[in-house]
Amino acid sequence: MKRKKVAAVIGTVAAIAACAAGIFLYKVKFEKKRQDVLEEYMGYIEKGRYDKMYALLDEASRNTVSAEDFVVRNKKIYEGIEADNIRLDVSEKQEKSQPISYKVTMDTVAGEISYDNDALFEKESGKWRIKWNDSMIFPNLKAADKVSVVSIEAKRGEIYDRNGALLAGQGTVANVGLVPGKMAVQPQEELEAMAALLGTTASSISDKLDASWVKDDSFVPVKKMTNSALETPAGEEEASLKDKLLELPGVMISDAESRVYPYGDCTSHLLGYVQEINAEELEELKGKGYDEQSILGKSGLEKLYEDRLKAQKGYKISIVDAEGNEKEALASVSAKDGENITLTIDGHLQQSVYEQYKNDKSSSIVMNPKTGEVLAMVSTPTFNSMDFVLGMSQEKWDSLNNDEDKPLFNRTRESWVPGSSFKPVIGAVGLTTGTLSADENLGASGLSWQKDESWGDYQITTLHEYGEEAVLRNALIYSDNIYFAKAALKIGADTLTEQLKKLGFGEDIPFEIGMSKSQYTNEDHISSEIQLADSGYGQGQILVNPLHLACIYSAFVNEGNMIKPYLEIKDARGPEYWKAGVFSKEAAAVIQEDLTEVIADENGTGRGAYTEGADLAGKTGTAEIKASQDDENGTELGWFAVFNTDGDKKSSFLMLNMVEDVKDRGGSGYVVDLDKGLLDEMLTKE
Template sequence: MELATHPEQPDMGANGKAEKIAPGKLSAAQYLIALVLVILVAGLWRLQVVSADNFRALAEANRIRKIPVLAPRGKLFDREGRLLVDNYPSVSCYLLREQVRDLNADLPLIAQGLHIPVEQIQSTLRRFQAAPKYEPIPLKQDITPDEQAFIEAHRNELPELETLDEQRRLYPRDGFAAHLIGYVGEISEDDLNKSKYAFYQPGDVVGKSGVEATYDALLRGVDGSRDVIVNSHGKEIGHLGQTLAKPGQDLKLTIDLDIQMAAEKAMEGKTGAMVAMDPHTGEILAMVSRPSFDPNEFSVRLSKSYWNEIINNPDHPLMNKAIQAQLAPGSTFKIIMSYAGLEENAAQTMHVQCSGGASFYGHFFACDKRHGMVDIEHAIPWSCDTFYYTLANKLGIDTIAKYATDLGFSQRTGVDLPDEVTGTMPSTAWKLKNFHEKWYAGEVISVGIGQGAVAVTPIQLARAIGGIASGGALRRPHLVFPDEVPGDELEAVHETFPGSGDKTVQLSTGNWQLITDAMAETTISGTAAAVHMEGIDFAGKTGTAQVVSHSAGMTSLGTGKERANAWFVGMAPRRNPDIVVAVLWEHGGWGAGSAPVAAQVINAFVTKQRRLANNLRIAAETPKPATTASVGSETGNTVASTPKPAANE
């Protein structure tokens, strides 16, 4: 039996009628579909038309790499244009993080090829973790030819490795002039947080000390870049263009290489410092600090062994003692005492009986000799402590402090070097502020001979006594000629390194002559008679600064680290000198021991000046030929022949 077939029946509602979609819902669905289509079309328009250039640039970036071209650092020359600090070509290895596929897997091979521990690479990566991905990370500086060959041979396996040509610092050997020149190094995280380094990036090389630090903005130049085309493996296959690097500015320093060499030789084997300067201008002719260090060790990657060696040295090789060693000046301070006593009209008529010392306020203060009757003219060359004990007691601490402060004590000189210290000049206000105690009259006695709380640096002492010998004119010490530095940069240097600067103090002609004549007598019949130089108007003052108390008859020089510090300040000529030299020999004993050190430098200076003057005189007196055929001239022209000075010694 066949079953009857029926047509498909529509769904029936509860009331038995077919349901229909409401016209309103249908219209809403149509509008929704139309809106989605409009959005899709607008998005395609933005991607394909509006942002086409932007995406094209991003696509180019996938195949174009910007490689930095580092600017060579400016060179340093002495005052006569002789090269002091140069650069040498070097190759460094950088990591390009944009090329990394699986860096952790590559680390063992990279470490093996570059001969560095994996842990060191990981530490470097952590340090640069916050830096933008496009910035290359320095992995190893000054790589060897074998390491360069390794990178080239593994271009496909290690596309993240890139080499970069650089210019690295080449400093004089054996720490020559290291403290005044300074050194460069990779910028630290602490430096990056300072406003001075706001525009620097991790991995940048900056000046860390000395002239390198002070004039870093001029010396470092402006880096350039070059655009290269790379393939999918990061291999360079073409060039697009480049922005040339702007080399750093060369600088001419005020130091004289010949005088610096003489100073280095004179300080050989000693611990301490020396500074030689021209009191007329403040130009530093030589500066030495001992022991020294090798700045070449810092220019690449400082080894842990070398760092431990210098940081654990009790004599502090990194300290520039010419501007940072603040110690009692001993009897060299008697020149400041003489200046104060004469200007106060207290020393002219003083006559003191020296019987090997004197008692003040119930204490006996010793003198190293029994000088008999002493006046101011003999007190300086004989260096009679008893005379200056008496003068100090007569003047009082605040009067002494006034004249010493006028000469720049307890203030920075403003020399263009980082980390200069102020030293100390005690006074009643100073003691109240620092110790909340009153000043006792008996404390001034030891100040009179440069002991007690008085502390100075060699550069302060050279500037002060050079100023007295120049009739009261003091100049700001400096290592770079001002005309080498743009005006705004020079102003910034003066603001960064404030000091007492150029100034003139009151000094009557009679007092000036008395002091300088007495200092000249010191090198003839006084405490520095052993270094008298015939034919050279050489004046000076010795100073023996005891490390332990000088009171209660303790005149022993001591031994080892308790041995007295030996000071000497000398100049030539005695009035309006062309050179003043301050020497600190730590634990050197009697101040007379430092006098030969200064004498060597002054003798080298005077000898050179006379030789140059003689050469100039000969040149002026020798008639020049009208014309002399030029050697190797392509044009056949003739040039005048000019006599040349003799070679520097």
């Protein structure tokens, strides 16, 4: 019995010993090492959990710095330098009696910072805790020191025209504001008068004056404006807006730097505008050099070329003492100005085209058909880029959006019914494929025609009769719908479809600015004879982008090759064909010769553009936009494409204009008349 008791006691002791050993092993295995605590501490930085970092400090450290002061200091420093991607490197074998040596590497707004450091630990209640002081942030940082982040400004890239004229760049605007100490004793009446002149509200001005930083001698900005807007008289024989504002006590006008667009409205659709970056964009572009003060291209070329135009601020991160003297430079990155970009656009020509068409809903393309350089690209009506840059009222924004003429709509990027401007394309396709002969008489058919009774009541109509000789040249001179309907039927749906695909229909246009695709049908094929016949004179379901149509016309001066358009001048950039051999050389020559008669012949629809001594070729087009053949309330698009036939690579030009709502205004003749002045300018330009 005694032996059993002894054995039992021994067993109990062994069990207790084993249990104790297990607990010891558990503690050894799962107790956090100093390295683990350090890694946990550093891991909280990117998460912004400075409170969690403070909880890992030993009691002595917590008695030295309060939780609030610790959180504020660490937050200001790490978020001020935009610390990210923090990496910790700790060597495995280190003596417990010695501080832990480690290396920290982090990305910051000024580039990478890397430093070696030591951390001391104290064991409290069986847990390792960090003996903290400011050198845990950076080795040479003392309690009285600060971490300075200095930004170095850079300049956004500028955009120039082909002649070196500034299209978008840095300039000055008027900054209208108030000096509170110089205002009237009872300013409400003055605020209301100022608000009425500036198109804002008295309450919004009052809110600016109530800002905490405002003192009696402060200049309080109210609104930035272009100098031209400020100098414009409010009405006939009235004082300028500037004079009226300066009559109010306390008003002051100073200069402020801004992105400016010297050519004004005429380049707004092309260039677009910049604005301050918003929170959503800042998050989306995180890590790409933007901050809360950055400006960002929001539309047009400003947006397209944003990555190249943007200014990259420089930054320097330093430790400075209480007097602001630099103790140590931690990291720096140089400022980098944005890239300047030069366009093929001629600013003067862009302005001239705009002035001619500013009262219409229009799209205009001017290009050099032998090089592909786009010389002007204008959509009207338009807006003013500066309204977006300087900020616009809700009233102004609503007026732009609710305007039935759609000034924010860029018509050059869309596709439109080409009408008779498409007839030279059908003629060239027929000649190239051998389905049409230039001298073949397709028969006079009067002013209306249908193939046979299978068409029911549907008739194709034309405006002019010109005798019995319905051949290609006469059909182009008189713009005969019936001839080109018959020509399309001769070509056939399959052949026409094949040739239009060769011309780039259904493809993206290879151009810096995205353009809508041209189409020959709403479906996947031309589904009926009537649709095919209507396609022959640019109706049916044909839609063409103006730039694309200009490129197709370039084949008439390039022996059947379509030029590739471009907008930016680059070193060693030369002419390049988008599509080679779209028409035969012979077909291109015939069409070019016939189009000269459209202008030279007294009966030609383009006769209004005739200029003595000039070798011009062109084609008009009036496209009907209506619900049915019997619809009398539809509208019309007017087209005119014109080019010189004797130009070299320097002097060649091709202009294509489209105007909406020309019904009862002369149709395409309205466009021809507007172009006459522009042609005189281009023909006399050296």
